[in-house]
Amino acid sequence: MQVHIRRAPPVARKGVYELYWTFASRRQRIFERRLAADAFPWCEDAILNTYKFCNVFRAADRVSQYLIRDVAYASDAGSYADRVFQIVAFRTFSNIRTWDGIRAALGRPPTIDDLRSGRFEKALDRVKAANSGLYTGAFILCANKAYGFDEKHRNHVGLFRHMFVEGRLAEIIRGANSLEGVVGALQAFPLMGPFMAYQTAIDLNYSDLLGFDEDDYTQAGPGALRGLSKAFTSLGDYSPSDAILWMVERQEEEFRRLALPFDGLFGRRLHAIDCQGLFCELDKYCREAVPELASNRSRIKARFAASPDPIALFFPPKWKLALPADASVPAAAKQPASKQIVLDLGGATSGDGDDRAVARAARRRRPSMGRPSGQAETLHLI
Numbered sequence: 001m002q003v004h005i006r007r008a009p010p011v012a013r014k015g016v017y018e019l020y021w022t023f024a025s026r027r028q029r030i031f032e033r034r035l036a037a038d039a040f041p042w043c044e045d046a047i048l049n050t051y052k053f054c055n056v057f058r059a060a061d062r063v064s065q066y067l068i069r070d071v072a073y074a075s076d077a078g079s080y081a082d083r084v085f086q087i088v089a090f091r092t093f094s095n096i097r098t099w100d101g102i103r104a105a106l107g108r109p110p111t112i113d114d115l116r117s118g119r120f121e122k123a124l125d126r127v128k129a130a131n132s133g134l135y136t137g138a139f140i141l142c143a144n145k146a147y148g149f150d151e152k153h154r155n156h157v158g159l160f161r162h163m164f165v166e167g168r169l170a171e172i173i174r175g176a177n178s179l180e181g182v183v184g185a186l187q188a189f190p191l192m193g194p195f196m197a198y199q200t201a202i203d204l205n206y207s208d209l210l211g212f213d214e215d216d217y218t219q220a221g222p223g224a225l226r227g228l229s230k231a232f233t234s235l236g237d238y239s240p241s242d243a244i245l246w247m248v249e250r251q252e253e254e255f256r257r258l259a260l261p262f263d264g265l266f267g268r269r270l271h272a273i274d275c276q277g278l279f280c281e282l283d284k285y286c287r288e289a290v291p292e293l294a295s296n297r298s299r300i301k302a303r304f305a306a307s308p309d310p311i312a313l314f315f316p317p318k319w320k321l322a323l324p325a326d327a328s329v330p331a332a333a334k335q336p337a338s339k340q341i342v343l344d345l346g347g348a349t350s351g352d353g354d355d356r357a358v359a360r361a362a363r364r365r366r367p368s369m370g371r372p373s374g375q376a377e378t379l380h381l382i
Contacts, residue, residue, distance in 0.1 A: 008236035010243050016290060017231045018258060020247075020282050024270070025260035027281070028056040032263075034329050035313075040306070047288045052302035053281050057265040058273050059206065059315055062307065063136075066096050069314040072207035074109055081170035082111045083209060085160065088169075088186075091200045092156055094136045101127035112164045121157045128153065146190035159191050179205060179212040183219065195221040202273050206316050218244045218272035220279070226295045227279030230286050247275045266321040307331060 012018075026043050033042040041049045055061045059068060071090045077083045086109050090099055102110055105123035114120040128134050134153050147158025163169040172185045179201055186197035198219035204210050220228065220240035228240055235243050251270050255262045264270070270278075284300050286293050311329040315321050 007238065010232040010236050010238055010246065011234040013231060013233050016282075016286065016293065019285070019289065020227075020231050020278060021251075021254045021258055021260055023282055023285055024056050024278055025255065025262050027053055028262060028265075031055055031057075031060060031329070035327065037330050047285060048304075050304060051284070051288070051300040052304045053284065054277060056270070056274060056278065057268070058202070058277050060265060060313070062311055063094055063096060064203075064206075065311050065314060066099070067091070067203055068206050068316060069312075071099065071109070072203070072209075072316075073314070076108055078109065078111055080174060080209060081164065082109070083207065084170040084173055084204065085112050085115065085164045086110065087203050087207060087209075088163065088200055089156075089160060091196075091203050092159075093134050095134060097131055098124075098127055098134045101131060115157070115160055116165050120160075121154070124153050124157065144191070155191065159189060163189055173204065173210070176210075178216060179210075179214070180217040182210065182212070183217065194219055208316075208318060211318065214271040214273055215245065215248055217241075218276050220244060220276060223280030223283050224276050225279075227281070227283035227286075229295070230283060230290070230293045231279065244272055244275050244279070247278075248272055251275075265315075266323050268319060268321055 026045050026048060030042040030048060043049065058064055067087070067090055071077070071086055072083070074086075077086060089110065093099065102120070102123045105126050106114060106119065110120045110123065114123070124134060145155060147155045147162070149155045149158065167189075169185060169189075173182055176182045176185060182201040182204060183194075183197045186192050186200055187194055192200075198217075198221075202214065205212055205214065218241050224244070225240060228235065228243055232243065238246060248270060251262075254260075283295065287295075287300055308331050310331050313323065313327045313329065315323065
């Protein structure tokens with residue numbers, strides 16, 4: 001006799017769970033309107049017009065676009081092992097200026113032979129002096145002196161040598177039989193935490209070096225964990241990774257239920273890495289929209305500023321997207337913010353104390369400048 005055990009699914013926090021899908025729809029629409037060269041503002045959402053948020057699809061972000069086009073599919077990348085090294089190294093710095101500087105210093109992409117000879121480290125020294133730094137704040141990196149150096153980049157050079165000169169990481173990755181296996185191979189080294197290993201594995205999987213299904217494995221980062229705690233009052237019997245994959249499975253049903261437009265990325269649906277990232281963005285968004293759902297982060301640090309540089313879109317050819325010829329996101333000049341739309345969570349009546357707090361926050365009002373004190377405006381706006 002077969003015994004089927006049903007797991008209790010996550011319990012949605014009314015209003016905030018729906019906001020996850022609303023955010024995805026609106027943020028993707030912004031991407032599409034920018035692609036169409038529409039003028040700012042691209043939506044009527046004051047928070048999205050004011051603050052910086054990642055794209056719904058990770059591969060569409062500027063740094064990922066550079067990695068895919070100019071690192072993973074660079075015409076002069078070299079051998080399989082060299083390409084693995086380049087992708088791992090680029091993601092460690094996550095800085096386009098750093099990689100451009102390395103290429104300029106060497107006259108080409110770095111190779112494992114450059115790592116072995118010391119040329120790579122010398123190139124990094126030159127770029128650091130010229131740019132006053134090598135890293136971005138995209139990921140929280142392990143910053144201990146695992147390889148005995150005071151400077152962070154020298155410890156990372158030590159890591160790369162451990163991986164590719166002394167070790168056999170490229171061969172191990174080539175022989176991996178799952179995305180989780182790639183994550184495990186990366187995570188086995190010092191300075192590679194679980195989330196950084198997962199992000200790097202996704203980058204490797206963008207290339208033609210690997211071909212795993214992105215929905216085979218996922219790993220919730222710190223921001224996604226905060227977003228999960230806001231979207232759900234309980235995860236039930238699900239792990240954070242299970243909950244992310246649960247969202248992947250439900251996407252078409254939820255966009256349809258909520259009557260939200262969402263056509264994906266040129267026909268590509270959300271995958272686990274994208275749904276993981278959306279929880280991180282939901283956490284950020286709620287700091288303004290629903291601030292009473294407190295976490296250890298209380299404000300959005302980065303404000304939106306249109307880049308002066310266009311992005312010529314390039315996605316992994318193996319995805320076979322219906323991408324228009326010469327598709328690019330043009331540079332755009334920011335204009336004054338548009339009107340705001342109210343998010344009303346007043347119907348949050350699940351009985352959970354946090355839900356009641358959210359409902360109170362949505363109803364709370366304050367006097368506005370130049371408005372009689374008897375009148376008020378809604379405090380929490382999206």
